[in-house]
Amino acid sequence: MASVYTETPKAGITGSTDAAAAAAAAAAVPPVAVVTASERAYRQLRDEILDGVLAPGAGLLEVEQSDRIGVSRTPLRAAIARLIADGLVAGRAGRGFMVTEMSVDSIHELYELRRALEEHAARIAATRRDPLVFLELREQFRAAPELLLHGEAGLHRYYALIDDFDDALDAAVGNPFLVAALANVRTHLARIRRLARHNPARLRAAAAEHLLIIEAIVSGDTSLAAHATHVHLHQSLSNVLAALEANPAAPVD
Amino acid sequence: MASVYTETPKAGITGSTDAAAAAAAAAAVPPVAVVTASERAYRQLRDEILDGVLAPGAGLLEVEQSDRIGVSRTPLRAAIARLIADGLVAGRAGRGFMVTEMSVDSIHELYELRRALEEHAARIAATRRDPLVFLELREQFRAAPELLLHGEAGLHRYYALIDDFDDALDAAVGNPFLVAALANVRTHLARIRRLARHNPARLRAAAAEHLLIIEAIVSGDTSLAAHATHVHLHQSLSNVLAALEANPAAPVD
């Protein structure tokens, strides 16, 4: 698709860096910002579901949503079809569609799949990785705890760092099937993260866990990479469940 | 839905007879085959891709396909959207869509994901299985080599048996996320199986490998279940690659 940055009307804290990148991309790719209506509808609905703006169980009516987003029913239907494929929306028998629920059971199930995929991915990455990339990541994660002392901006950079790690893992794995499966898991994970965020102690511990995984990958220790990933996911799940226990109410504001 | 057989737009001379038949059918079986047009289009295209009737790399034009299948472009677009989500179809930049290719590399990649998922599933099944189900399956697989001596019909029953095994595995796992990921893998696998079928010796060996997995699951031996699955997948991949080596040409007639 043409432009990567057509949405996010309010982001852009990094300013000039992003602008420069966008400009370079635009120069390289003349067909600017021809994002289709269905793409816009898909991204907006997806973001809103992931952010909890559209709560689990919320009904999605075609006319209502198409009117709200400003596209006709046809592209909106395409968007909903994609969301159904993502598992974020489910069709109700006769009465429209709804945002899928995320029960505690389904969180367990999601993490079970996540374990299978990420442990395997970690093993593979430890074999096929580009050492330089992960050496750089190691430095970043060593400095990560520092980020957590700098408020909201630092938090954002921390999360961006985790995204970088995920990207590096995907690149090292180099397997489109596995990467796609991981992407699907991360989609659902994004809905869960909302519940458990803002826990500095946990984030510091998570950084240390990531660091161990990275060191295992750097040194090519497949077994340690897998086991460290297992431990990390165990701790992550525990944290999520504890957060849910403490705040059983629906996470939507 | 008006009629299930809308494809004859000019029929309708029989009038009352059809109406009576429709009424009788509706009375007898309320949930009558009200398969939507998009569902029909999806299934037909999917089957044709999996069977190789639509060869990898083949172009899919909306008008052409909608005309051929007998639905309008709208439901056909929905069908193609689902196929894209399945990874069976990819959009080409400006020139329509095409059936995705299956290179030797992508076969390796698919089996890498398959290993991750099925080994994990086997472990889980060995823990959560219903013993009776797998004891029954064990009997069936013990008798499986016999099936291979009875021509085409026996072959069909053999493949049906493997489907039963997959279903039992899914049921034992009881994890919608994992089951969905497995289903996706099996979809792509179906395209590969065409290449390597009709090899009685391999099928007999595969039955023995399945038997070992089942026995591990029955006895709750998680480690053996995973390792036996790994071995099975290794042999399966080897067989596929050997078949490809022997017949490098595209399998499509």
Place this chain on the structure above:
DNA sequence: TGAAGCTCCTATGTATACATAGAATTCAGG
């Protein structure tokens, strides 16, 4: 003859009108 530009054409993207099934509501009867 080659290359560059233009035109046409094709195939997707979008909007809208219409058909239809299922749910909710309401009305009638007991």
Place this chain on the structure above:
DNA sequence: CCTGAATTCTATGTATACATAGGAGCTTCA
């Protein structure tokens, strides 16, 4: 007052007409 059935209403499923982008082919000029 409750129950049942018919009706209305709503929301999806489908068809089709129109808009538009991108490429292929042709034409023209050097």
